[in-house]
Amino acid sequence: MSGLEYQEGRTELETLGEFALIDRLTDGFEIHRSSTIKGVGDDCAVLGEGEEKTLLTMNTLAEGVDFDMMYTPLKHLGYKAVSVAISNVAAMNGTPTQVEVSLSVSNRYSVEALDELYAGIRLCCERYDVDLVGGNIGSSRSGMVISVTAVGKAKKAEIAYRSGAKIHDLICVSGDLGSAYSGLLILEREKVTYQANPNFQPDLDSYDYVLERYLKPEPRFDIVKSLREKGVVPTSMIDVSDGLASELLHVCKDSNCGCEIYEERIPIDYQTTRVCSEMNKNMLPVSNALNGGGDYELLFTIDQCDYEKVKDMEGVHIIGHITEKGMPAVMVTPQNTTITLVAQGFKAMDR
Amino acid sequence: MSGLEYQEGRTELETLGEFALIDRLTDGFEIHRSSTIKGVGDDCAVLGEGEEKTLLTMNTLAEGVDFDMMYTPLKHLGYKAVSVAISNVAAMNGTPTQVEVSLSVSNRYSVEALDELYAGIRLCCERYDVDLVGGNIGSSRSGMVISVTAVGKAKKAEIAYRSGAKIHDLICVSGDLGSAYSGLLILEREKVTYQANPNFQPDLDSYDYVLERYLKPEPRFDIVKSLREKGVVPTSMIDVSDGLASELLHVCKDSNCGCEIYEERIPIDYQTTRVCSEMNKNMLPVSNALNGGGDYELLFTIDQCDYEKVKDMEGVHIIGHITEKGMPAVMVTPQNTTITLVAQGFKAMDR
Numbered sequence: 001m002s003g004l005e006y007q008e009g010r011t012e013l014e015t016l017g018e019f020a021l022i023d024r025l026t027d028g029f030e031i032h033r034s035s036t037i038k039g040v041g042d043d044c045a046v047l048g049e050g051e052e053k054t055l056l057t058m059n060t061l062a063e064g065v066d067f068d069m070m071y072t073p074l075k076h077l078g079y080k081a082v083s084v085a086i087s088n089v090a091a092m093n094g095t096p097t098q099v100e101v102s103l104s105v106s107n108r109y110s111v112e113a114l115d116e117l118y119a120g121i122r123l124c125c126e127r128y129d130v131d132l133v134g135g136n137i138g139s140s141r142s143g144m145v146i147s148v149t150a151v152g153k154a155k156k157a158e159i160a161y162r163s164g165a166k167i168h169d170l171i172c173v174s175g176d177l178g179s180a181y182s183g184l185l186i187l188e189r190e191k192v193t194y195q196a197n198p199n200f201q202p203d204l205d206s207y208d209y210v211l212e213r214y215l216k217p218e219p220r221f222d223i224v225k226s227l228r229e230k231g232v233v234p235t236s237m238i239d240v241s242d243g244l245a246s247e248l249l250h251v252c253k254d255s256n257c258g259c260e261i262y263e264e265r266i267p268i269d270y271q272t273t274r275v276c277s278e279m280n281k282n283m284l285p286v287s288n289a290l291n292g293g294g295d296y297e298l299l300f301t302i303d304q305c306d307y308e309k310v311k312d313m314e315g316v317h318i319i320g321h322i323t324e325k326g327m328p329a330v331m332v333t334p335q336n337t338t339i340t341l342v343a344q345g346f347k348a349m350d351r
Numbered sequence: 352m353s354g355l356e357y358q359e360g361r362t363e364l365e366t367l368g369e370f371a372l373i374d375r376l377t378d379g380f381e382i383h384r385s386s387t388i389k390g391v392g393d394d395c396a397v398l399g400e401g402e403e404k405t406l407l408t409m410n411t412l413a414e415g416v417d418f419d420m421m422y423t424p425l426k427h428l429g430y431k432a433v434s435v436a437i438s439n440v441a442a443m444n445g446t447p448t449q450v451e452v453s454l455s456v457s458n459r460y461s462v463e464a465l466d467e468l469y470a471g472i473r474l475c476c477e478r479y480d481v482d483l484v485g486g487n488i489g490s491s492r493s494g495m496v497i498s499v500t501a502v503g504k505a506k507k508a509e510i511a512y513r514s515g516a517k518i519h520d521l522i523c524v525s526g527d528l529g530s531a532y533s534g535l536l537i538l539e540r541e542k543v544t545y546q547a548n549p550n551f552q553p554d555l556d557s558y559d560y561v562l563e564r565y566l567k568p569e570p571r572f573d574i575v576k577s578l579r580e581k582g583v584v585p586t587s588m589i590d591v592s593d594g595l596a597s598e599l600l601h602v603c604k605d606s607n608c609g610c611e612i613y614e615e616r617i618p619i620d621y622q623t624t625r626v627c628s629e630m631n632k633n634m635l636p637v638s639n640a641l642n643g644g645g646d647y648e649l650l651f652t653i654d655q656c657d658y659e660k661v662k663d664m665e666g667v668h669i670i671g672h673i674t675e676k677g678m679p680a681v682m683v684t685p686q687n688t689t690i691t692l693v694a695q696g697f698k699a700m701d702r
Binding site: 039059062102139 | 360361362363364365366367369372373375376377379380381382383384386387389390391395396398405407408409410411413414415416417448449451453455456458460461462463464465466469473476480481482483484485486487488489490491492493494496498500502504
């Protein structure tokens, strides 16, 4: 009965965190296939021998961790499962083409529940012109786990990796940040109220934007298209799934550079600001933008010579620039204080 | 709080079964991309515009459903997760090239446990010359769910679909059947004994073959290679994950034909026979072969003109032939009784 050996001399998963854990677990793996252009370590793997590359990515949503059935409509959940997977294809500057969906569900779910889930999957596939080409459905002991594999395509010369940013490049972000996390805060607040009083009818109308951002994020293929139309290939790109700070640190680490962003340039919606002030007068909207995550906006860098093409692009904000190797990733406040960015939370430092 | 709507007017998942459920859920989906050659409904999706096609498949193993940590060594589990995913590539007559692994784990697992799991993943990747190119690791509320996406390649003309069998084709199967399920029966028996008496030390040595078949199945790329060397392209192929009966019915349905197999031709290992006689004198080894599943052998059909090339091929057994449209899928016993095959269990019928 050897499956229990792992209980001796254990290191808890929390002591590492996802990225260090992935680094450790995939450390000894080698790439042997000439068709593997990029393996572990970006938003997608890049595969194929020719000029047009295949992009491959997986994303998993687990009940009780990534979503709460108490406030997640199944149709939204299906939509989001596909949406966040193909967002990784957007983050490589690619076009999504196919998805597969693997579902593990307990018998707590009915056939009608899965009809709803798949209606959402279908809606997202139709909106982004993606074919559902396979997957599987199996039982789980409890709850639901949805894994989506997304396939995309991109011309070799147009692929934007995390590793291509270089000194003086401009840092851009699409849409606004922190709104998805603000939506989650509202849903969690209403859940607590509902649990205390099941007759309570939450009034969510005035939070429509932030709720939609959390429950049904859209991948930014409109931005990918705008950049293509202007002939701009980002020097690096990543999607904002874990918060701006974490994503900037990925780009800086992989591109071997530092960065400087300006707090007042970070796009924040007024609903995000309102939610923060309602929740706690010490909660800063910029903190939700830096650490909230779940926005699925695109964070990218461009060469300075593309500035004219990008500066008036709808939905794109230039928030800073790349600094040289050895420099930290920092945010400058309106008071000219420099804050060093850390993944999850940040600490102030005098300039 | 709309997530709970699904609890009204419910149809239980068990009333449909996996295949009918997939049919229902994917019914309204349409294929729009010219690069989608085959979508839902075979062992892999077939993608790409050129002569060399990309094969894509996902497979998920959920704790408590597909594996029991009580008797599953984590290294074996990692190996099996990759093995059964790439087995779907073998079932299309393809070559596996890359995998991605998505893992949802509870904090019951330690870093060292995942080291073991990934050691098994790595071993399987190395053995079958497959690159690990991505995936993700996240938390789960309880237990472990492993989803593996496998990518492969195959020349367009060499792809074996489930739908290509035609009248008079010979039905072949690799290896032996029913041994994986026999291994599971032994493990379940020892688990019950162990739970009753934790000092009990199971003696599993004499069951080594069937245990390995269950815990660490091998995809049959050796058979794919042999067929290629002999210049044989199967007219149809599928891997035996759910039992011979279920797989034959898939081929007959998709190829719009019937079939006739001969009981005494079905390859069964002596350990399978021994386990059956130990378990219950009424347990027939052929029943494990038909309905047990988990063998991951290849079931394929060949044109009669390839008979000479295949008849002495190592590890390949010719067990019957394809019959015309409208005929049932049947097994003929040594006593010349004809049994109609049904997925999970079978019923006798006078000839």
